[in-house]
Amino acid sequence: MNEIVLATRNPDKRRELGALLGGLGIRIRTVADFPSAPEVEEDGTTCEANAIKKAREIARATGVPAVADDTGLEVDALEGRPGVYAARYAGEHATYEDNCRKLLLELAGVPRPKRTARFLTVAAIAFPSGDVHVTQGNLEGLITEQPVGDRGFGYDPVFLVPEFDRTLAQLTAEEKNRMSHRAKAFAQMRVWLEEHRNS
Secondary structure (H helix, E strand, O other): EEEEEOOOOOHHHHHHHHHHHHHOOOOEEHHHOOOOOOOOOOOOOOOOHHHHHHHHHHHHOOOEEEEEEEEEEEEEOOOEEEEOOHHHHHOOOOOOOHHHHHHHOOOOOOOOOOOOEEEEEEEEEEEEOOOOEEEEEEEEEEEEOOOOOOOOOOOHHHOOOOHHHOEEHHOOOHHHHHHHHHHHHHHHHHHHHHHOOOO
C-alpha cells in the first residue's frame, strides 16, 4: 500500500487529515486528483455508515485505498441532535456559521451545566476489494453561549473543551490534533496503516 486517497472535497478536512496521516511513507492523494470520482451522498443514519459508504465508493471509483470519516455532534439537551446531521443541521447548503447559529438558538436559556455535548468521529479505510477497517474517537465538552475563537471549522467556535477551558477554535492546530475526536480516530487509523502498510 503505497498510496491512499482522502474521500473528501472539504479543504479544511483535507488539511487536517493530511497532518494527522502525514509522515507514514504513504502518498496521500485527494479526490481532486480523480476528476471522475463521484459525489457520494451521505444518506446513512450513523456516522459509521456514512464513513464506510464514502470510503467504499471512492476506493471502487479510483482503484486506490480510500480513507473517509464522518463526524456527529450529540447535544444532551437536544436529545442527541444534531447527531449525524451536524454538517447540514441548518439546511442542505448551510454554512458553518448557519449551523452554529441554529444550535445556539435551540440552546438559548439552557444553563451551562446542562449544555453537555460530544463529538464522535468514525474513520474508515476501504480497499478496491471491498474490505474495510473502521476506527472511532470521541471528545466530551460543553456548548458555549456564543462563538469564541477563529481557528478550526464547523462547530469548533461553540465547543468548549473543559480541560483547556477553551473552545476548539481557540486551540492551535497542534493542540487540537493531539486530543480531538478526529485526532483520536485517526491516531488509531495511523497505527493500523503502519501495521498493514506492507501487507
